[in-house]
Every structure is written in C-alpha cells, then in structure tokens.
Amino acid sequence: MERQISKQDPKFQELKELLKSGNGNLVATDDLSVLRLSKKYDVTIIDFFYSNEIKYHEDTTKDIEFFKSIAKNTYLLSQKTIDSLKRKENSAGLFAIIDLKLKKLDDLKDIDYLVVCDRLEIPGNIGTIYRTCDSAKVGGLILVDPITKANNPNLVSSSRGCNLLIPTVEASYEDTLNFLQNNGYTVFLGEPNLGKDYQKYDYNGKVAIVVGNERFGINPDWYNHKHEKVFIPMYGSNNSLNVSVACSILIYEASMKKFK
Numbered sequence: 006m007e008r009q010i011s012k013q014d015p016k017f018q019e020l021k022e023l024l025k026s027g028n029g030n031l032v033a034t035d036d037l038s039v040l041r042l043s044k045k046y047d048v049t050i051i052d053f054f055y056s057n058e059i060k061y062h063e064d065t066t067k068d069i070e071f072f073k074s075i076a077k078n079t080y081l082l083s084q085k086t087i088d089s090l091k092r093k094e095n096s097a098g099l100f101a102i103i104d105l106k107l108k109k110l111d112d113l114k115d116i117d118y119l120v121v122c123d124r125l126e127i128p129g130n131i132g133t134i135y136r137t138c139d140s141a142k143v144g145g146l147i148l149v150d151p152i153t154k155a156n157n158p159n160l161v162s163s164s165r166g167c168n169l170l171i172p173t174v175e176a177s178y179e180d181t182l183n184f185l186q187n188n189g190y191t192v193f194l195g196e197p198n199l200g201k202d203y204q205k206y207d208y209n210g211k212v213a214i215v216v217g218n219e220r221f222g223i224n225p226d227w228y229n230h231k232h233e234k235v236f237i238p239m240y241g242s243n244n245s246l247n248v249s250v251a252c253s254i255l256i257y258e259a260s261m262k263k264f265k
Contacts, residue, residue: 007073009081012089016080020054024104027156035090036160037097039166041068045091048169049104050076053096058084059098069099074099074163076101105156108145108172109182112251116144116172119190119213119262120256123223125248126152130219132163133249134256136175138171141260145172147213149181149224178224185213192232194223195255197245202236216252 010017023033030033031051034040042048055061055078073079087098111201113119120143125131131153139144148155155173176184185192190213193206214235216225237246239252246254 128159135164135167
C-alpha cells in the first residue's frame with residue numbers, strides 16, 4: 006500500500022537524515038543503478054519513495070513497479086519534495102532506504118579470500134576497493150576501526166552498490182587480528198617497498214590482504230604478529246600509489262593465482 010507523505014512526516018525526516026549519514030544497518034540512496042541491483046541480488050529495500058507527479062522514463066516506470074513489489078513500504082512524495090532531496094542532477098527521482106545486512110566476523114570464517122581496510126577514510130577509495138572485490142571474486146571485506154563506515158551514502162554511490170553485495174564486517178583491530186589468527190589466514194600487508202614483489206607470492210589457502218589509512222598507513226601493531234609483506238615495484242619518480250589502486254593490483258594478482 007502506498008501512502009502520501011509530506012516533509013513533516015517522520016519517515017521523510019528519516020530518509021533525509023540517512024541521505025546525509027547512514028545509521029547502523031540502514032543506508033539511503035537515489036542511485037538508480039544501486040536500486041536495480043535488487044533485481045538480481047539479495048538487496049532488501051525497506052522503504053521506497055517516488056512521485057506520481059513525475060513523468061518517468063518508460064524503463065524507470067517498470068523499475069518503479071518492481072521496487073514497489075519488493076519494498077516493505079512505499080511512500081509518495083510531491084515532485085517539489087523529490088527535487089529538494091536530489092543529490093545530483095541526473096537523479097532519476099527515486100529514493101530508497103536499504104538494509105546493509107552487515108555481518109559478524111564469525112560469518113566470514115569459511116571464506117578463504119578477504120580484504121581488510123585498516124582505518125580508511127575516503128569513500129571513493131573504499132568504493133573502488135569494493136568494486137574491485139566484486140569483480141575479482143573476493144569473498145568478504147573487513148572495515149577495521151572504520152573512519153568511513155559501510156553505511157556512508159557517498160560510499161554506496163562510489164561502490165556502485167557493491168558494498169551491499171560483498172559480505173562486510175566492521176570490527177576493531179584487536180578483534181580482527183584475533184579472528185585472522187584463530188582461523189588460519191595468511192596476512193599480507195600492503196607496503197610501499199618492504200617484503201617481496203606482489204607477483205612472487207602464490208596466495209594459496211586462506212588469504213587476507215591488508216591495506217592502511219591514506220595518510221598514516223597500516224596500524225604498526227600488525228607488524229608485531231605473523232604476516233607477509235608485499236609491495237608493488239615502482240619504476241618512476243613516485244614511490245607510492247593511491248591505496249585503492251594499490252589494493253586493486255594486489256587483489257587481482259591474488260585472484261589470478263587463486264582462480265587460475
């Protein structure tokens with residue numbers, strides 16, 4: 006059943022706030038490509054919002070009927086209200102509140118290929134890593150002491166919704182370290198120039214690739230525990246890569262070795 010709501014309605018206020026900053030397992034988006042993931046994957050749309058005053062494209066009209074059929078609740082907004090919410094000019098004028106379905110560490114224990122993002126800050130970097138994980142068959146992602154969390158609306162957009170598809174855990178460094186040690190993972194620390202060339206490893210068995218904060222790098226305590234250091238050779242004047250670029254290179258190398 007659809008219900009017309011105004012800007013004063015608590016559900017509208019919730020949507021507005023979630024578009025600024027996610028809350029727990031909830032995130033809001035107006036990215037149509039993200040919403041369309043629900044057609045193929047287990048993406049739960051809790052609340053769906055659109056306007057019957059807008060003449061949507063024919064394909065979008067079909068999308069609307071599908072989203073209405075799977076959403077737990079559907080709300081009608083005026084065109085003026087929709088326009089006030091739009092985050093970008095090419096927005097289709099559809100909004101949804103989605104369940105992130107965050108996991109716990111124990112949910113990942115049977116996954117043999119993980120990426121660990123240690124205190125990453127920039128949504129675009131984390132989003133790129135998510136997209137690479139999705140493309141390269143990474144089984145799960147751990148956000149360690151996250152500065153930018155999985156429910157960040159900008160992260161949802163930059164990841165093209167891949168953060169809704171990759172099993173994700175937000176955990177402390179201590180809990181993550183204990184989990185990896187207790188479950189037999191080989192920890193590969195991404196480094197600018199220490200250890201071995203990334204192409205020299207075989208990445209067999211249970212693997213966790215760890216990359217660190219854009220400014221401060223990996224938590225130094227990682228080095229006090231069993232690990233492998235892996236670096237990407239640099240042939241120019243620059244001595245480091247953007248963390249998302251470096252992580253993507255390491256991910257694809259490991260994937261080619263694991264899935265050849």
